[in-house]
Amino acid sequence: MNVLTRKNPIFTCAKNIIRFNSTKSQEVIKKLVKNNKVVVFMKGVPEQPQCGFSNAVVQILRMHGVNYDAHNVLQDESLRQGIKEYSNWPTIPQIFINGEFIGGCDIMLQLHQSGDLIEELEKVGIRSTLLDKKDENNPKESQK
Amino acid sequence: MKSLFKTSKIFSRVLFEANRKMSIVNNPIEISIKSKLEENLRPSYLKIINESYMHNVPKNAETHFKVIVVSDEFKDLPLIKRHRRVNELLKTELQGGVHALSIIAKTPDQWKDETIEPSPNCRGGFGK
Numbered sequence: 001m002n003v004l005t006r007k008n009p010i011f012t013c014a015k016n017i018i019r020f021n022s023t024k025s026q027e028v029i030k031k032l033v034k035n036n037k038v039v040v041f042m043k044g045v046p047e048q049p050q051c052g053f054s055n056a057v058v059q060i061l062r063m064h065g066v067n068y069d070a071h072n073v074l075q076d077e078s079l080r081q082g083i084k085e086y087s088n089w090p091t092i093p094q095i096f097i098n099g100e101f102i103g104g105c106d107i108m109l110q111l112h113q114s115g116d117l118i119e120e121l122e123k124v125g126i127r128s129t130l131l132d133k134k135d136e137n138n139p140k141e142s143q144k
Numbered sequence: 145m146k147s148l149f150k151t152s153k154i155f156s157r158v159l160f161e162a163n164r165k166m167s168i169v170n171n172p173i174e175i176s177i178k179s180k181l182e183e184n185l186r187p188s189y190l191k192i193i194n195e196s197y198m199h200n201v202p203k204n205a206e207t208h209f210k211v212i213v214v215s216d217e218f219k220d221l222p223l224i225k226r227h228r229r230v231n232e233l234l235k236t237e238l239q240g241g242v243h244a245l246s247i248i249a250k251t252p253d254q255w256k257d258e259t260i261e262p263s264p265n266c267r268g269g270f271g272k
Contacts, residue, residue: 043267043269044267044269049269051266051270052264052266053246054267055267056264074269088228089228090231090235090238090239090245091231103223103227105246105264106246106247107223107224107227110223
């Protein structure tokens with residue numbers, strides 16, 4: 001389907017018109033990203049992510065015991081386009097903390113591995129459950 | 145007769161060249177990613193990995209990439225700005241056929257030849 005639409009100028013044109021008309025308004029998205037301390041735009045739902053990158057983000061947040069809003073962009077093409085424009089970021093997943101765009105999967109992974117995610121969460125008043133687990137297992141080990 | 149021979153020689157040379165080019169350029173997007181990053185970031189290390197085979201796409205597709213870029217240009221830039229820089233450079237590719245771009249952006253100081261893990265497996269959402 002994608003190949004077909006990409007090659008045929010009529011289809012491409014139609015697709016652009018649809019895309020233009022169906023991009024979710026930036027106002028709506030602004031509300032969405034501020035609705036919770038952590039908000040994720042992903043492919044699929046947390047119980048069943050439909051993309052490896054989205055799944056990685058879900059797993060990381062699960063490890064930290066974070067409650068978050070998740071929006072499935074595969075269910076809503078206008079949201080898929082709208083969020084890319086809002087954050088000026090070309091790919092999904094996208095993570096927002098306190099309404100601020102953090103990045104995609106690679107950045108989340110790096111924040112997680114460096115320990116910075118724990119701090120980022122702390123800044124908005126979320127205590128990562130990894131801290132508790134670390135305390136139990138290795139009381140002397142530093143957080144990083 | 146001589147000139148005819150010459151023409152046909154040139155002709156076959158042209159054919160040969162065209163053929164050679166066609167057989168090499170079966171990865172135009174990868175080449176374009178490579179040249180854009182090289183030109184703009186002058187990386188001390190650059191690796192472009194086509195991960196499309198991991199997904200539900202035709203053989204030889206160029207849809208999913210991972211790039212490892214080590215460049216002085218990233219000095220003092222937070223991670224998100226490094227990613228934005230790469231995304232911006234590859235805007236055309238991302239608006240065209242490239243669907244996923246995983247980025248590892250480091251400064252030479254940060255770069256120790258650590259093993260880079262492949263991107264996570266596809267979960268079927270692509271192509272739907």
